[in-house]
Amino acid sequence: xxxxxxxxxxxxxxxxxxxxxxxxxxxxxxxxxxxxxxxxxxxxxxxxxxxxxxxxxxxxxxxxxxxxxxxxxxxxxxxxxxxxxxxxxxxxxxxxxxxxxxxxxxxxxxxxxxxxxxxxxxxxxxxxxxxxxxxxxxxxxxxxxxxxxxxxxxxxxxxxxxxxxxxxxxxxxxxxxxxxxxxxxxxxxxxxxxxxxxxxxxxxxxxxxxxxxxxxxxxxxxxxxxxxxxxxxxxxxxxxxxxxxxxxxxxxxxxxxxxxxxxxxxxxxxxxxxxxxxxxxxxxxxxxxxxxxxxxxxxxxxxxxxxxxxxxxxxxxxxxxxxxxxxxxxxxxxxxxxxxxxxxxxxxxxxxxxxxxxxxxxxxxxxxxxxxxxxxxxxxxxxxxxxxxxxxxxxxxxxxxxxxxxxxxxxxxxxxxxxxxxxxxxxxxxxxxxxxxxxxxxxxxxxxxxxxxxxxxxxxxxxxxxxxxxxxxxxxxxx
Amino acid sequence: xxxxxxxxxxxxxxxxxxxxxxxxxxxxxxxxxxxxxxxxxxxxxxxxxxxxxxxxxxxxxxxxxxxxxxxxxxxxxxxxxxxxxxxxxxxxxxxxxxxxxxxxxxxxxxxxxxxxxxxxxxxxxxxxxxxxxxxxxxxxxxxxxxxxx
Ligand code: SF4
Ligand SMILES: [Cu+2]
Numbered sequence: 001x002x003x004x005x006x007x008x009x010x011x012x013x014x015x016x017x018x019x020x021x022x023x024x025x026x027x028x029x030x031x032x033x034x035x036x037x038x039x040x041x042x043x044x045x046x047x048x049x050x051x052x053x054x055x056x057x058x059x060x061x062x063x064x065x066x067x068x069x070x071x072x073x074x075x076x077x078x079x080x081x082x083x084x085x086x087x088x089x090x091x092x093x094x095x096x097x098x099x100x101x102x103x104x105x106x107x108x109x110x111x112x113x114x115x116x117x118x119x120x121x122x123x124x125x126x127x128x129x130x131x132x133x134x135x136x137x138x139x140x141x142x143x144x145x146x147x148x149x150x151x152x153x154x155x156x157x158x159x160x161x162x163x164x165x166x167x168x169x170x171x172x173x174x175x176x177x178x179x180x181x182x183x184x185x186x187x188x189x190x191x192x193x194x195x196x197x198x199x200x201x202x203x204x205x206x207x208x209x210x211x212x213x214x215x216x217x218x219x220x221x222x223x224x225x226x227x228x229x230x231x232x233x234x235x236x237x238x239x240x241x242x243x244x245x246x247x248x249x250x251x252x253x254x255x256x257x258x259x260x261x262x263x264x265x266x267x268x269x270x271x272x273x274x275x276x277x278x279x280x281x282x283x284x285x286x287x288x289x290x291x292x293x294x295x296x297x298x299x300x301x302x303x304x305x306x307x308x309x310x311x312x313x314x315x316x317x318x319x320x321x322x323x324x325x326x327x328x329x330x331x332x333x334x335x336x337x338x339x340x341x342x343x344x345x346x347x348x349x350x351x352x353x354x355x356x357x358x359x360x361x362x363x364x365x366x367x368x369x370x371x372x373x374x375x376x377x378x379x380x381x382x383x384x385x386x387x388x389x390x391x392x393x394x395x396x397x398x399x400x401x402x403x404x405x406x407x408x409x410x411x412x413x414x415x416x417x418x419x420x421x422x423x424x425x426x427x428x429x430x431x432x433x434x435x436x437x438x439x440x441x442x443x444x445x446x447x448x449x450x451x452x453x454x455x456x457x458x459x460x461x462x463x464x465x466x467x468x469x470x471x472x473x474x475x476x477x478x479x
Numbered sequence: 480x481x482x483x484x485x486x487x488x489x490x491x492x493x494x495x496x497x498x499x500x501x502x503x504x505x506x507x508x509x510x511x512x513x514x515x516x517x518x519x520x521x522x523x524x525x526x527x528x529x530x531x532x533x534x535x536x537x538x539x540x541x542x543x544x545x546x547x548x549x550x551x552x553x554x555x556x557x558x559x560x561x562x563x564x565x566x567x568x569x570x571x572x573x574x575x576x577x578x579x580x581x582x583x584x585x586x587x588x589x590x591x592x593x594x595x596x597x598x599x600x601x602x603x604x605x606x607x608x609x610x611x612x613x614x615x616x617x618x619x620x621x622x623x624x625x626x627x628x
Binding site for chain 2 (some may be wrong): 058059060061062145149150293294295296297298299300302303306309311312313384388389392415416417420421423424425428431432435436439440443456463466467470471474475477478479
């Protein structure tokens with residue numbers, strides 16, 4: 001038992017430890033070249049992937065642009081980076097690199113008497129939300145069957161994102177692209193509220209009384225927060241890009257980076273909005289749509305999504321009428337049907353809890369409880385991508401363009417899934433983890449929102465909603 | 480604080496053990512079933528095959544367009560189906576649950592999504608599915624119990 005309590009106290013200490021108090025970590029993130037050094041290799045890899053998409057084989061699983069982006073990167077992002085490290089992807093993301101360097105007129109150092117380049121405009125007030133990200137994500141999701149199977153489409157989209165990011169950053173100030181436009185950033189931000197790491201200030205009072213606020217305005221060694229955040233009021237991970245500019249700026253060493261329990265930010269009411277609520281439903285509904293289309297036994301649904309296809313690997317104006325139905329499914333389920341259902345459940349909750357809050361207020365608050373389940377549904381969706389198709393990643397490592405190279409001798413490793421009969425059990429286990437945290441977080445919300453003796457009753461519609469969603473996913477995997 | 484995660488863990492362990500016992504229990508019911516499947520870009524027709532545990536299943540496979548593969552998770556089946564031929568595969572459905580049928584030969588852009596379901600029932604029931612729902616109930620109720628009182 002001694003060892004058990006030893007382990008517990010070890011974890012206890014680890015969980016309350018400020019990672020920035022580790023000298024190596026601190027020195028690393030304080031260094032001006034840190035972000036540059038992690039972005040550049042990534043940028044080179046992305047350029048390579050884009051090139052492969054343009055000049056390599058049109059066969060998706062024989063082209064490294066598809067295997068690296070939609071198998072390896074996707075899995076690492078959704079199953080490791082996002083749940084455990086919040087927006088850490090944004091630390092190393094190559095998409096805004098060029099724009100940021102141009103905007104700063106510098107890749108590493110902060111020049112003396114620095115002024116931002118470009119037009120440096122303020123982002124329009126009306127667009128100060130993630131609706132553009134929601135729409136952008138839905139647009140990409142609408143042709144995902146093309147995106148994740150055609151190297152050239154992936155290449156065009158990646159190159160396009162770099163181009164748009166660069167232009168936006170030359171017109172608007174700071175990381176406007178990341179915060180308001182990037183279709184990936186939208187869901188990373190939402191899910192990072194669940195993740196087990198947080199960047200916060202140590203002493204909020206100190207921030208309040210500190211007039212200079214170098215974390216916002218910048219200092220000799222820092223450009224200041226490029227994400228329009230003020231670390232002193234940071235209560236959620238959603239829009240902290242973990243760039244560590246604030247750490248470099250703060251003269252009082254008042255920034256900390258902590259491990260913490262999962263899902264903490266979901267119960268924070270400050271910053272919640274309908275734009276984010278809809279993001280939850282977009283992600284929840286799309287997880288279902290994707291598992292049904294890409295991993296389900298229903299060939300006819302797959303046919304609907306398979307637009308513009310000319311056998312064997314060509315492009316043609318074909319399958320458009322079916323595709324319209326698929327579009328209806330993608331946009332209808334994400335924007336109307338699932339949120340509509342949740343709204344009906346919210347009316348039930350209002351009625352049962354006898355609360356003064358409106359049904360739409362409850363809708364907004366409780367939508368966040370679905371974040372853990374939604375994230376886990378995406379992870380469950382992603383498990384077979386790696387466990388079944390890992391060979392394609394290894395093959396394309398040796399033959400990135402599908403030209404018959406065999407650089408590392410791994411080109412001909414035979415496609416064979418690893419323990420595939422376990423996949424449904426892994427998927428169900430992951431869903432159960434999501435259910436646990438969703439219900440836990442939701443119950444905390446209910447106890448805060450409703451009167452004590454009505455909390456469970458008022459909460460029951462949301463419990464039912466969560467169970468129904470979980471049953472649906474478990475049925476897809478196991479039923 | 481640490482009570483809940485460990486409870487969760489025990490639940491999952493028990494849940495896995497029950498299924499393992501079910502799966503290892505002797506096979507009853509026998510008989511043979513012939514299943515015809517058409518393979519085409521990017522589907523199996525029918526996409527869902529349901530059999531009983533212990534049955535001998537004879538798959539008669541035919542491709543309607545290009546060369547496809549026929550792979551069943553957990554059953555060690557992996558064969559090539561060329562257009563114009565009928566491939567016969569015989570297996571005994573010895574483990575219950577849902578297993579994906581996959582195309583194992585690159586056959587077009589959506590090839591990685593060419594999947595079907597092979598469902599093996601245990602005495603007419605999909606035991607792993609039922610046990611999953613049981614586990615869902617347990618896991619879902621845990622957070623509520625914790626905060627009572
Ligand atoms: S608070 Fe701002 S400066 Fe600090 S890491 Fe987050 S985004 Fe960067
Ligand atoms: Cu095929």
